[in-house]
Amino acid sequence: MTDFHIGRLTVIGVGLIGGSLALALRDAGVVDDIVGAGRSIENLETALELEIVDRYCLDPVEAVQGADLVFLSTPVQTFGTLAGQLLPAMKPGSILTDGGSVKGDVIRQIEPLLPPGIAFVPGHPIAGTENSGATAAFSSLYRDKRCILTPTPSTPAAALETVRRMWQVAGSEVVVMGVEKHDRILAAISHLPHMIAYTLVNAVGSYDRFEENILEYSAGGFRDFTRIASSDPTMWRDIALTNREALLEMMERYESFLAELKEDIRSGEGQKLYDFFLKSKLLRDAIL
Amino acid sequence: MTDFHIGRLTVIGVGLIGGSLALALRDAGVVDDIVGAGRSIENLETALELEIVDRYCLDPVEAVQGADLVFLSTPVQTFGTLAGQLLPAMKPGSILTDGGSVKGDVIRQIEPLLPPGIAFVPGHPIAGTENSGATAAFSSLYRDKRCILTPTPSTPAAALETVRRMWQVAGSEVVVMGVEKHDRILAAISHLPHMIAYTLVNAVGSYDRFEENILEYSAGGFRDFTRIASSDPTMWRDIALTNREALLEMMERYESFLAELKEDIRSGEGQKLYDFFLKSKLLRDAIL
Ligand SMILES: NC(=O)c1ccc[n+]([C@@H]2O[C@H](COP(=O)([O-])OP(=O)(O)OC[C@H]3O[C@@H](n4cnc5c(N)ncnc54)[C@H](OP(=O)(O)O)[C@@H]3O)[C@@H](O)[C@H]2O)c1
Ligand SMILES: NC(=O)c1ccc[n+]([C@@H]2O[C@H](COP(=O)([O-])OP(=O)(O)OC[C@H]3O[C@@H](n4cnc5c(N)ncnc54)[C@H](OP(=O)(O)O)[C@@H]3O)[C@@H](O)[C@H]2O)c1
Structure with a gap:
């Protein structure tokens, strides 16, 4: 677990869930470079000031360039549209994962869009507060919490393992279960x-x-x-x-x-x- | 308010609600003598050890002898039976009040039993925790909380005033409203x-x-x-x-x-x- 490492992480939706994951991985020293994407400049500027991200792009297609791991943490109904834009721009061998609170629908939105060579690992950290946005993020949010991963038949074992270790580094206990x-x-x-x-x-x-x-x-x-x-x-x-x-x-x-x-x-x-x-x-x- | 004083206070049911009132009044130095009554010796022994009461009697009739103010804080369905026993033994000019969470039914249980010369002031502190018994009591429970009093047409104004001041001394803001x-x-x-x-x-x-x-x-x-x-x-x-x-x-x-x-x-x-x-x-x- 000590040799876990991510080159570039892109977080789409730098709010409570995405921002806290970025902070936890940064604090653990396991990521080289964190790029944020989102909806409003205001929130992304805040994320930059709080050192949650190293830089940001408003355009998600630009944000995922060269990323090894892309984390989707916007409201779940946006996942289909965002994935449709992002996936063609992701580099071969990279991983898309998410933190959405619902998994069946997210899989139905994303799986049909997956290009060959890109892995998708559906996930859901069982942690949160009632607050939102980059200002709500904190690096210990996931400590001693569970994170559920719901791989599908097409999720590659190696990608599942990478995402499992990412959540463990963030402090969570990972549980793998069926989507239903x-x-x-x-x-x-x-x-x-x-x-x-x-x-x-x-x-x-x-x-x-x-x-x-x-x-x-x-x-x-x-x-x-x-x-x-x-x-x-x-x-x-x-x-x-x-x-x-x-x-x-x-x-x-x-x-x-x-x-x-x-x-x-x-x-x-x-x-x-x-x-x-x-x-x-x-x-x-x-x-x- | 500084001249508020109770000679003898009897608490029937020395749990979270009754015990906390006793502790608050004792800490404020406004009561000479506190007698507890209840159901189990164990809880009353605990109340004595924790210095919530000065002494206790298992028999509620004995417990109210010489009391200036009697506070009922057992579960509300016990109020009728207890009041039937207590009221004839209370001294003329003394006050019965309660902390029951329901007021209409409590008034229906107690008012018909009131002898002349004994005042009844129905009350309800809006404070609590999920814990029970003497060990759950603490003197700051009522601080900055509301206490609702629901006098009936037969509640004497002077008794209402005494009970209002008692709750203010315990730290509460008193609100008077109709029972319904x-x-x-x-x-x-x-x-x-x-x-x-x-x-x-x-x-x-x-x-x-x-x-x-x-x-x-x-x-x-x-x-x-x-x-x-x-x-x-x-x-x-x-x-x-x-x-x-x-x-x-x-x-x-x-x-x-x-x-x-x-x-x-x-x-x-x-x-x-x-x-x-x-x-x-x-x-x-x-x-x-
Ligand atoms: N909160 C929880 O307790 C919790 C727990 C587990 C999982 N989740 C899941 O995690 C995800 C995010 O929740 P959160 O609590 O982190 O919400 P959040 O704090 O509101 O963060 C969501 C971020 O997504 C951005 N966003 C919204 N719509 C967008 C769009 N159409 N395109 C690009 N960016 C967009 C928002 O940007 P702006 O700030 O500019 O609006 C915001 O920064 C959701 O899918 C949720 O189901 C939440
Ligand atoms: N808890 C709250 O949040 C809250 C808030 C406002 C008002 N109230 C009201 O306050 C009253 C007391 O609640 P509480 O939370 O203080 O309960 P509690 O901690 O369980 O205290 C009740 C006490 O009454 C005693 N008791 C029970 N049945 C009895 C009986 N038949 N005869 C004599 N004593 C008896 C119990 O004795 P043992 O320990 O020996 O069983 C216990 O010490 C209730 O009327 C409730 O509606 C509660």
Whole structure:
């Protein structure tokens, strides 16, 4: 692992996820040259000032010239268009990988566009905050976190190994799994909770019976609980749409549990309520 | 406020809420003598060792002898039985107050039992953690938090003033409001989020399609989001049952927002999803 090395790394979308990977690899001293690409000059200038990238290009085609590894970390619905531009300009033997929160849809967007000689390794670091942009990036984001890689039948073993070692250098524990499993697990532990938090804040924040904003009464519990509702709307729109099938399955599972709880409250089933809350508490305490 | 003073304070249920109030008043030097009562000797012994109480009695009738102020802080469904025992033993001119999370039901349990000469001031500190028992208590719990008091038409103004000053001494900002408003606001910002967290952990923790505990994959976001699912099952059974009407109203409001979100995901309404997530983000950011 000590001999791991990347010549040129290009990060497309130098925000929380892409910026933090660049910083972690730079701090580890394993990369010669980091090029950034993105949408706004402002964010790329910030990335340069914060020494996240050595230089940037607004044009992604120019940004990938000579890169050994290209990391895609824009919102997932942009991946298809960006890959269509980038892939023909990548050098033979180089690797495209990504950090998108959804994997099935990303693979469906990118795989058909892959030219021979370019490897694609789909990945997803299980780490994040509710903040966005280059200013949100920090080099320890991935330390002691998991990173899931979901290779397809056409992913070359050597490229998978390179990307695995890259994430290990960034501090993560790498887990390889099938794409469907990834998308369902993430729907359950991440995408569903975000939908719930957004919905709760909306439902409570728009309750106007008392002609004052009742969110003003919220204490620490509510604030912790709803922190993820501050996440980026574009990113979450893209996740909701691209992991639609798994997310809808989980939302329906959750709704049926909630409906049962509601019936138990309505009919005053004290023992059932106690058992349900206790079961949740035991499950939750176990992951502390 | 500096001349505020309580001779003897009796705390029934020396857990997080009652123990923290005792510690705050003791630290402020405004109470002569603190008596604890409760269910288990173990917890009361702990309260004595931690100097939360000066002495304890297992019998609540004995515990309230000579008390100027009695604070009820057991689970709310125990209030009726306890009040039935305590009230006849309280000295004339003394005050009963409580910290129960629900107010309408508590008033319905206690008011009919009030003897002449004893004042009842219903209260609810908007502060807490997911931990329970005397060991969870700490004197700064109420600092810079709100405490809601919901006097009834029969609450004497002087008693309301005493309880208001008590909470101010403990560090809280006191808000007086009607009982129905309290119960609906709390259903929205506290009781509903707890039902959601318990349900989410149950629905995800029992998903067994991959024959492994998928909660193992949860990262920081899920852990923060579900922390409140570690709360005490007895307390939450009691809250769910005693604030049933307001809670069911809020659960149904929330369910209808969630159903609409699900339809927008299913039919791929990208703009509507973006607008919904953005609205939540703005509401949430405003309470940071
Ligand atoms: N946040 C998390 O918790 C998390 C966790 C794991 C994976 N992910 C995934 O990581 C990816 C990035 O998320 P993030 O949190 O890092 O978001 P972010 O902080 O907003 O960064 C995304 C970056 O992409 C740029 N961008 C947006 N649209 C673009 C386009 N059409 N062309 C070029 N650049 C574009 C943005 O540029 P501007 O600044 O100029 O707008 C921004 O700098 C997403 O696919 C997300 O699903 C996120
Ligand atoms: N936790 C919160 O976030 C919060 C916030 C605001 C208000 N409240 C309200 O405050 C009250 C207490 O909550 P808490 O969090 O302090 O709970 P807690 O830490 O579990 O304390 C409750 C105490 O009451 C005792 N108790 C339970 N049943 C009893 C009975 N039948 N007779 C006598 N004592 C009994 C328990 O004794 P043992 O230890 O011996 O079992 C325990 O010490 C509840 O009404 C709750 O609704 C809670």
